[in-house]
Amino acid sequence: MATPMTPAQWRTALQAEGVKFTEYSNWTTRGRDSATGKTFGPVHGVLNHHTAGSNSLKAVAVDGAPALPAPLCHTFLPKTGIAVMVSCHRANHAGLAASNVIAAIINEKTLPKQNKATTVDGNDCLYGIETENLGDGKDAYTKAQYDAWVRWNAAICRHHGWGSGSAAGHLETSVEGKIDPKGPVEGYGSRGKFTFSMKQLRADVAERLKHAASWSPGTSSTYTVASGDTLWSIAAAKLGDGNRWQEIATLNGLLHADAIAPGQKLKLPPK
Structure with missing residues (x-):
């Protein structure tokens, strides 16, 4: 567990890791803390999602979803691979998470099957990224998008001194039957097309963390x-x-x- 990153820490970590990003207006003050009376943090890990839509920036940043006010993540990642910072406070992205899975994330252990009997609010303790993809099993994550995705996870883990075991997918924590993230990936480094899995994402994050933040995959x-x-x-x-x-x-x-x-x-x- 750790104290949530400040805007300055976000910028430093992302820049060092080679993540290209822009900042949505008021991202440093936008959040659900005041509306819920709950302060974001301490944080335990990173939660990965796909949007199940396209052109979703305004929805995740401002409009929200039915009965789910924005912001819906901390970072939005479009096909370009240029991340957009949406919030650095509490965001509606995780929902109810199985307590046994959260415990495994904290201890960086193999994630167990969700025990739905005991839950926590994942919005309290998990960073969230919404990566743009239809989620239909056909829409592909671009090479630039996946590269930025790996770097984003690694940037947070490196900042907090976490390993790749602190990264999870919504389908691994949710007790509400979430299936994201999934879909084909165009490629990564010298690797050709492959099917997304959290196991592979964690492996790619782990590989990044073995190197300096300036490292790029596919290089000798x-x-x-x-x-x-x-x-x-x-x-x-x-x-x-x-x-x-x-x-x-x-x-x-x-x-x-x-x-x-x-x-x-x-x-x-x-x-």
């Missing part, structure tokens, strides 16, 4: 050979597939898999 990195390493073991550990040892060999002009020595620096291809 380096590795210093340790005693006992082989190209196969390096490929398995760093690229997730031991059979990619030949890519490392080719990139470094090596003739065979055992032509490495402790202390040697190797270039690694994109993961």
